[in-house]
Amino acid sequence: MSNAIHLHYEVSSEDFTRAGEASGSVKKRLKSLGFNGDVIRRVAIAMYEAEINMVIHAEGGYCDVDIYPDRIEVLLADKGPGIPDVDKAMQEGFSTAPDNVRTLGFGAGMGLPNIKKYTDSMRIDTTIGEGTKLYLTVNVPQ
Amino acid sequence: MIVKDIIDILEGDVICEGDLQQEIKTACGSDMMSDVLAFVKDQSVLLTGLVNPQVVRTAEMMDMACIVFVRGKDPDKGIVDLAKSRGITLLKTRYRMFTACGLLYTNGLSGGTKV
Numbered sequence: 001m002s003n004a005i006h007l008h009y010e011v012s013s014e015d016f017t018r019a020g021e022a023s024g025s026v027k028k029r030l031k032s033l034g035f036n037g038d039v040i041r042r043v044a045i046a047m048y049e050a051e052i053n054m055v056i057h058a059e060g061g062y063c064d065v066d067i068y069p070d071r072i073e074v075l076l077a078d079k080g081p082g083i084p085d086v087d088k089a090m091q092e093g094f095s096t097a098p099d100n101v102r103t104l105g106f107g108a109g110m111g112l113p114n115i116k117k118y119t120d121s122m123r124i125d126t127t128i129g130e131g132t133k134l135y136l137t138v139n140v141p142q
Numbered sequence: 143m144i145v146k147d148i149i150d151i152l153e154g155d156v157i158c159e160g161d162l163q164q165e166i167k168t169a170c171g172s173d174m175m176s177d178v179l180a181f182v183k184d185q186s187v188l189l190t191g192l193v194n195p196q197v198v199r200t201a202e203m204m205d206m207a208c209i210v211f212v213r214g215k216d217p218d219k220g221i222v223d224l225a226k227s228r229g230i231t232l233l234k235t236r237y238r239m240f241t242a243c244g245l246l247y248t249n250g251l252s253g254g255t256k257v
């Protein structure tokens with residue numbers, strides 16, 4: 001017996017307008033489970049930035065979400081190009097996004113720093129030419 | 143201030159209506175959604191010149207009750223439907239970004255941060 005709730009989402013990169021569907025749906029679920037508003041917002045924002053990254057920098061992928069009473073864990077995995085220099089990618093303002101992404105409101109190089117800010121732990125496993133896995137945890141204050 | 147006050151101050155046209163009585167404590171004006179996402183402020187209104195569904199999704203993640211499109215920009219049906227399903231009020235105002243923000247500011251709304 002475990003009280004974990006597992007959610008799985010496929011994230012398609014075909015349609016930019018749908019990016020954020022998974023995050024929105026997790027948000028709704030956390031709300032219905034009665035989590036505190038601040039925790040829900042932190043999960044939703046971090047996951048949303050990561051979902052956008054999967055769509056604009058990789059070719060989509062999937063998210064796995066595990067909801068425990070004391071924490072929420074999110075894995076976002078893509079089969080994109082990988083991140084050559086993670087330290088650089090983590091810097092505020094660093095972005096390789098093309099201009100058309102910027103006209104859509106993203107590509108300011110604030111996504112990964114935002115994710116770091118809103119989560120209690122963040123790990124990036126990335127391999128050039130294979131893809132990127134982003135592991136996020138948000139703790140629930142007891 | 144409530145959503146209804148924002149409509150009045152900005153002489154806004156309501157595109158779709160959520161809870162107009164909802165209290166608004168702070169505001170954020172930007173066309174870069176990551177900048178908006180960087181600062182969580184409680185019960186905020188978003189002013190933007192950007193018109194795409196990600197504006198609504200950003201507001202959704204931030205629990206924002208109201209989005210104002212400045213310079214009279216019109217969102218398409220996909221955007222309006224998304225906002226409706228999330229209970230977010232959409233407005234457009236003929237004012238430009240600077241003026242719209244200034245009007246709200248002088249009527250007592252703050253940016254929610256010191257800088």
Ligand SMILES: Nc1ncnc2c1ncn2[C@@H]1O[C@H](COP(=O)(O)OP(=O)(O)O)[C@@H](O)[C@H]1O
Nearest residue numbers: 053057082089095096097107108109110111112
């Ligand atoms: N899933 C990913 N796959 C490949 N590269 C990525 C991925 N996520 C982030 N990056 C790289 O890290 C950079 C910084 O990401 P981020 O801080 O979200 O800024 P932005 O998305 O605005 O460019 C991106 O420009 C990109 O080069």
Ligand SMILES: [Mg+2]
Nearest residue numbers: 049053111112
């Ligand atoms: Mg990003």
